[in-house]
Structures are given as structure tokens and as C-alpha cells.
Amino acid sequence: MRRLVLVFCLLLSPQLFAGTVLENARWRVELDPATLALRVTPAGEASVQASSGVAAHAVADMQADAEQASWQWDTGAYHLTARLEQSDLALTINARDPSELPLLHQPAEAMGQGLIWPLAEGHYVPAGNGVWKTFLLEQGEVNTTQDLSLPLWGVDHGSFTLNWLLTNPYNNRLEWSADGEGLALSLAHEFTRLEPSAPMTLRLHLGAADPLAGAKRYRQWLVEQGRYEPLLDKLRQTPEAEKLLGASHVYLWGNDLLGLDDVRDWPLLLKLLRGHELMGLLDKEAAQVLAQTGTLDRYQKTVLLRGVNSAINKKARQTWQATDEPDMLKLAEGYGALRHKLATAFAGALRDNPETWGSTLSAKTLKSLQDAGLPRLLLTLGEGWEGGLWHPEAIQAGVNAGYLMAPYDSYETALSTTENPDWTTAHLGAKAYRDCAIVLKNGTLKTGFQQSGHYTDPRCVRPLLEARTKAVQARAGFNAWFLDAYATSMVFDSYRDGAAMTQAQNAEGNIDASRWLNSVLKLPAGSEDGNAITAQGILFAHGMQTPVIGWGDHQMTKDKQSPYYVGNWYPPEQPTVFFKPVPLKEPFRTVYFEPSMRLPLYQAVFHGSVITTHHWLFDSLKLSNVQVENELTQLLYNVPPLYHLSAATLKERLPVIQRQDRFFRPLHQRLATQAMTDFRWLTADKQVQETTFADGTRLVANFSAGEKHGYAGHSVTALVAGEKPVVYQMD
Numbered sequence: 137m138r139r140l141v142l143v144f145c146l147l148l149s150p151q152l153f154a155g156t157v158l159e160n161a162r163w164r165v166e167l168d169p170a171t172l173a174l175r176v177t178p179a180g181e182a183s184v185q186a187s188s189g190v191a192a193h194a195v196a197d198m199q200a201d202a203e204q205a206s207w208q209w210d211t212g213a214y215h216l217t218a219r220l221e222q223s224d225l226a227l228t229i230n231a232r233d234p235s236e237l238p239l240l241h242q243p244a245e246a247m248g249q250g251l252i253w254p255l256a257e258g259h260y261v262p263a264g265n266g267v268w269k270t271f272l273l274e275q276g277e278v279n280t281t282q283d284l285s286l287p288l289w290g291v292d293h294g295s296f297t298l299n300w301l302l303t304n305p306y307n308n309r310l311e312w313s314a315d316g317e318g319l320a321l322s323l324a325h326e327f328t329r330l331e332p333s334a335p336m337t338l339r340l341h342l343g344a345a346d347p348l349a350g351a352k353r354y355r356q357w358l359v360e361q362g363r364y365e366p367l368l369d370k371l372r373q374t375p376e377a378e379k380l381l382g383a384s385h386v387y388l389w390g391n392d393l394l395g396l397d398d399v400r401d402w403p404l405l406l407k408l409l410r411g412h413e414l415m416g417l418l419d420k421e422a423a424q425v426l427a428q429t430g431t432l433d434r435y436q437k438t439v440l441l442r443g444v445n446s447a448i449n450k451k452a453r454q455t456w457q458a459t460d461e462p463d464m465l466k467l468a469e470g471y472g473a474l475r476h477k478l479a480t481a482f483a484g485a486l487r488d489n490p491e492t493w494g495s496t497l498s499a500k501t502l503k504s505l506q507d508a509g510l511p512r513l514l515l516t517l518g519e520g521w522e523g524g525l526w527h528p529e530a531i532q533a534g535v536n537a538g539y540l541m542a543p544y545d546s547y548e549t550a551l552s553t554t555e556n557p558d559w560t561t562a563h564l565g566a567k568a569y570r571d572c573a574i575v576l577k578n579g580t581l582k583t584g585f586q587q588s589g590h591y592t593d594p595r596c597v598r599p600l601l602e603a604r605t606k607a608v609q610a611r612a613g614f615n616a617w618f619l620d621a622y623a624t625s626m627v628f629d630s631y632r633d634g635a636a637m638t639q640a641q642n643a644e645g646n647i648d649a650s651r652w653l654n655s656v657l658k659l660p661a662g663s664e665d666g667n668a669i670t671a672q673g674i675l676f677a678h679g680m681q682t683p684v685i686g687w688g689d690h691q692m693t694k695d696k697q698s699p700y701y702v703g704n705w706y707p708p709e710q711p712t713v714f715f716k717p718v719p720l721k722e723p724f725r726t727v728y729f730e731p732s733m734r735l736p737l738y739q740a741v742f743h744g745s746v747i748t749t750h751h752w753l754f755d756s757l758k759l760s761n762v763q764v765e766n767e768l769t770q771l772l773y774n775v776p777p778l779y780h781l782s783a784a785t786l787k788e789r790l791p792v793i794q795r796q797d798r799f800f801r802p803l804h805q806r807l808a809t810q811a812m813t814d815f816r817w818l819t820a821d822k823q824v825q826e827t828t829f830a831d832g833t834r835l836v837a838n839f840s841a842g843e844k845h846g847y848a849g850h851s852v853t854a855l856v857a858g859e860k861p862v863v864y865q866m867d
Contacts, residue, residue: 244318258737299350391523395495524612594645
């Protein structure tokens with residue numbers, strides 16, 4: 137093959153390189169080595185300016201043939217290679233020194249008919265859409281680990297798509313900017329001093345006229361790299377995880393020691409409380425109720441018992457919080473020991489059998505779920521593992537009923553000993569707060585979630601995770617586990633002397649923690665979001681179908697008079713932030729729920745590997761004005777619903793759960809382990825949509841109110857080969 141060797145030592149204009157061409161039978165790529173401008177021409181199609189290039193660099197050691205080119209920038213500061221591999225243009229950039237390097241500038245014209253964007257599950261943004269243009273411009277910088285569910289994006293040109301895959305997803309920065317009436321997108325990469333030799337790699341994939349083409353290519357790439365984990369393999373490793381197939385996901389609230397029905401004699405309870413050390417731990421409102429002399433009404437009983445439960449929790453935490461490093465065995469044993477003491481101290485005032493105490497987390501609740509004909513559920517304790525330590529008998533009853541019983545748990549943030557005692561899972565001791573904190577480039581410690589504590593190095597807190605998980609599981613009997621934040625792909629570089637960590641190492645640390653739970657303790661492990669970078673190791677994830685929306689929006693999170701205010705974390709047994717239905721404001725309603733602009737990008741990669749559902753802040757019942765769009769899309773993508781339950785809402789919510797379960801459960805048991813192989817719009821207005829799975833099963837959703845294309849309004853139809861169609865229609 138003819139080979140050209142060109143050596144340039146001066147900064148040359150882009151026009152001089154207009155003839156640098158890579159070409160095969162599928163397409164032609166014109167590449168400017170000085171700016172990395174790219175113009176691509178698929179066979180038989182019009183050309184597209186995929187990137188208009190960055191500021192010009194001095195080029196040297198240029199070598200090129202028909203399908204590969206390599207060269208240097210800035211007297212060897214960077215080495216670049218571009219190689220055609222069938223339908224991929226593979227780019228590799230190596231740096232000599234730490235630096236930030238702009239790489240691409242995608243002009244507005246490159247968007248063609250629309251943008252394919254992996255925000256949460258995925259979206260199709262028609263070119264020129266004003267709502268999306270404003271939304272994207274307001275996003276600011278976007279990283280390609282946490283801010284995108286998949287490290288890719290695509291553009292639709294009708295008869296073909298162009299899809300960028302960032303095969304090194306770390307230390308990247310995307311930014312939208314106005315470009316005439318459209319939007320331009322720029323990409324820069326940081327070569328850090330932690331590992332400056334790590335190459336930046338990315339691919340431009342020429343895809344079919346399929347909005348999922350980029351996602352399918354990414355899935356293929358994961359398989360090629362040995363980084364795709366089929367769900368069937370995970371089930372063989374963790375047999376208990378088979379119970380996830382067909383299971384609805386539920387958070388239980390109200391898991392403290394005592395429920396109202398546990399009080400047998402209120403006057404005696406008041407008398408005994410006034411002489412007990414718990415009195416000194418009561419909050420102000422409960423103390424005022426206790427000081428009264430008359431008969432208590434139901435509201436006063438509720439307030440008092442809420443305060444008593446809080447005081448009991450404080451007492452239990454005194455045995456392990458505010459220490460340098462918690463004694464995990466002492467922690468796990470302390471709750472049962474305290475329950476035994478309280479049963480003796482309050483004998484006669486409380487029911488005789490403490491193993492039957494409890495409100496939502498109780499044998500009574502579990503029997504109600506069984507009697508409702510719900511054989512498969514993942515029940516997670518929203519307040520953490522304390523409920524399981526108070527009520528191991530209820531956990532065992534759930535396990536005996538065939539359910540997965542999990543605690544919420546977290547290690548991503550370590551609090552100081554004086555911070556929020558109610559966020560028990562983040563109390564990892566003073567040593568972890570001090571020694572496991574992420575150290576930023578400037579030497580400061582990275583502040584943790586909601587400006588509390590410090591974000592942590594997962595390798596450093598791993599011994600604590602293992603010790604606490606084993607101790608709590610042995611005492612409470614959980615048979616599944618939820619690790620908060622570990623699958624969000626929120627990863628950091630840490631510059632701690634002697635314990636430096638790259639973003640890639642951070643991701644591996646998170647993945648390894650989940651794998652340990654699955655493989656060693658045989659506990660099906662899940663986490664938040666499930667973003668691609670940290671999707672390995674987990675079996676399920678909360679936050680992909682509906683992500684966190686409007687974080688920091690004043691009307692949604694601050695203005696209590698706004699109809700869009702989502703609520704707060706009170707009362708603890710039924711927090712309004714989870715249970716209060718609210719409408720979703722614009723532009724979020726259009727951006728996140730307009731059916732014609734949604735795509736199952738994530739499912740095209742991970743259906744058959746990771747089971748995803750909504751974030752707990754936006755469960756299946758939270759958003760009142762998008763119920764139809766929400767439920768139909770969830771069923772169309774064959775992912776489970778997610779609900780919040782309390783003792784007070786059980787009766788009202790059970791019929792809703794039952795109705796969807798009858799349709800969803802058998803389908804998910806059939807399809808959960810299978811890949812989603814296709815997605816199509818069946819009507820020009822994109823209101824009738826179809827997903828296809830590996831066994832040929834098709835699901836068709838009609839988002840229109842009336843019949844369309846032969847499908848009932850507001851319905852999902854399951855078309856399984858050899859079986860009659862099954863229709864689920866919303867009221």
C-alpha cells in the first residue's frame with residue numbers, strides 16, 4: 137500500500153491538509169491533522185462536517201495510508217492516530233505531560249435531523265427544538281461519567297447516523313454553545329498528572345438509520361473488551377438474584393421499633409416514660425406531649441411515639457457513633473439488646489412480644505403483600521439497615537415469603553462525628569472522615585453529599601463496608617443490598633500522598649464493592665442510577681428510567697407554596713418528598729417525558745445485564761401530570777415499577793401495584809435476561825412505539841388517547857410468538 141511520509145515543523149493552515157483522506161468501501165473521512173477537523177462522506181450520501189476542528193497545532197511526523205494516519209502535535213507534546221476500522225473511525229491521543237486538550241467542535245449543521253442524547257434512559261432531540269436548546273445551554277459543562285448514562289452521543293441524518301463513543305470516558309468535558317439557530321458541542325479531555333500517559337480514545341461510528349445504532353455499537357464494544365456482564369451469568373453467581381425477575385421495587389418507610397398498635401396502655405406508657413432515661417432524649421414536641429396530664433388524642437399519640445422512636449434510635453447509636461472507628465459487631469448487636477431492655481422496662485405498657493413490634497416493617501405488612509397476590513418484590517428499607525436490626529423477625533418473614541429484603545446503605549460520604557446523626561449509614565467514624573477523604577488537586581478535601589462530610593476513596597472505606605455489611609446481615613438477615621451512589625459514575629481523581637486514585641480506579645473500587653456483595657456474600661447488589669462506567673458488578677439500579685429532576689430548582693425544592701414543591705423529609709414514617717404527588721413543571725415535563733423525544737438507549741446496551749427503574753425521588757406515583765407517559769414508557773422498555781409504601785398508604789396503593797404486576801411480572805420473567813434488539817416509531821407523530829427483544833417478543837405502546845395504528849389508546853400490547861396478544865390499558 138502506498139505510504140506517504142510528511143514532516144512539518146511549522147504551524148500550517150488547515151487548507152494544506154484538506155487532502156488527508158482515510159477511505160474504505162463504507163465511507164470517506166477527510167481529516168485535518170492540525171485542527172482535527174473531520175468531514176465524513178458515507179458511500180452514496182452527502183458529506184457531513186462532523187467536527188469543524190479546534191485551534192490549530194503544529195504538526196510533525198505525519199504518516200498516512202488509505203486507512204490510517206498518525207502524527208504529532210506541538211513538537212511531540214501529543215501523538216495522534218486515526219484509523220478506519222470498517223464503520224468506525226478510531227482516534228487515539230497520547231500526551232507527554234499533564235494538560236487539558238480541546239479535541240472536537242461539532243457544529244450545528246452536524247446535528248442533521250436530530251440529536252441522540254443519553255440523558256438517563258435516552259432522548260431524541262429534533263433539530264431546532266427550542267425547549268431542548270434552552271435546556272442544554274443551561275446545563276453548563278457535562279462530564280461523560282456521571283452526567284450521561286452512556287459515554288456517547290449521536291446525530292441523525294435520515295439514512296444514516298453518526299455516533300461518537302468515548303471509549304475513555306474519564307476526565308472529559310462536553311459543553312454546548314449557541315451556533316446560529318442551532319447548537320454546537322465541544323469536547324475536551326484532561327490528561328492528569330496522576331496518569332498523564334493514559335491515552336484518550338474515542339470512536340466515530342457510522343451507523344444505520346437507527347436511533348439505537350450508537351448504543352448497539354457501544355454494547356458490542358463492551359462485549360469485545362470483555363466488559364459486558366450478561367444477567368444470566370450474574371444469576372449463576374448469585375442465585376438469590378433470580379427473584380429480581382418480575383419483581384416490582386418497593387421502598388418501605390416507618391421501620392422504627394414501635395408502631396401505634398404496639399402500645400397497650402397509654403397512661404402506663406406515659407408514667408414509665410417520665411421516669412426513664414429516654415425522656416431526656418425526646419425532641420421538644422414529644423416532650424410537650426409527655427408533659428400534658430389529659431388523655432391523648434391520636435395526633436398526640438403519633439407525635440409522642442415518633443419522638444420515642446427517635447429517642448430510642450439515639451440511644452442505640454450511642455453505642456457506636458462518635459468513635460474513631462465503629463465496632464461493627466457491637467453496632468449490629470446493640471439494637472436487639474436495647475429492644476430486650478425496653479421490653480422489660482415498659483412491660484405492661486407495650487405488647488408482650490417485641491418480635492411482633494413494628495409499623496410498616498412488620499409481619500402484618502408482609503402478610504398484606506402476600507395476600508394481595510404479589511409473589512415477587514424487592515423491598516428496600518428507605519431509612520437504612522436500622523429497621524432490620526430492630527425487626528429481624530420481619531426481615532425473615534419477608535425472606536420466607538420469597539421476597540428480596542434489602543437495606544439502603546452508603547459509603548460514598550463519610551460524616552464527621554458531630555454531623556447529622558440520623559444519616560446513620562454515612563457515619564463511618566472519625567478515621568474514615570479524616571483518612572479516606574478525596575483530596576483535590578489543590579490539596580483540599582472534597583466536600584460530600586449536600587455539603588456534608590467528605591466524599592471517600594472506595595478502596596479506603598472497603599474494610600468498613602465489608603465489616604459492617606457482614607455484621608448487619610448476620611444479625612438482620614437481609615438477602616439483598618442497596619449501595620447508594622456507587623453506580624452513579626460520580627468518580628473523582630484523588631491526590632492524597634501515598635494513596636493517589638484516578639477516576640478509573642475510583643470506578644473499579646465501586647464496582648469491586650458490588651461484586652464482593654454478589655460473589656462473596658451472595659447478596660444481589662444494586663445501586664443508584666446504573667451509569668455505564670460503574671454498571672459492572674450490579675444487578676439492579678434505581679434512577680435510570682426517571683432520574684433526579686430539577687435538583688436545586690427553587691419551585692420544586694425550596695418554595696413550599698409552589699404547586700411543584702416536591703416535599704421534605706418529614707414525617708419520618710412517610711416523608712412527603714416521596715409520598716406527596718405533584719405535577720412536574722416545564723421544561724422538565726417536555727424534556728423528560730414527551731414520548732416522541734424518548735429513546736431506550738440505555739436498554740439497548742444493558743437490558744439483559746442490569747435491571748433498572750426510577751430514582752426513589754420520583755417513583756411511579758410521584759408525578760401526577762405524566763402518569764400515562766411514565767407508566768407506558770416503563771412497560772414499553774420492560775423495566776420494573778418503583779413504589780414507596782408506608783403503613784398508612786398500603787391499602788390505597790396496593791390495588792395500583794397489583795394491577796401493573798399482573799401484566800409486568802410474567803413479561804419481565806421472560807425478558808429480563810434478554811437483549812433489547814430493536815426500537816421503532818410506528819407512526820409519523822412517534823406516538824406509537826415498538827420495542828423488540830432477542831426472542832422476538834414485541835411490546836407496542838400507544839401514547840395517544842385514542843386508538844391508533846390498530847392499538848388501543850394509552851395502552852401497551854405484548855406480542856409474544858405463539859400466544860394471544862395481551863393488552864394493558866390505563867384508565
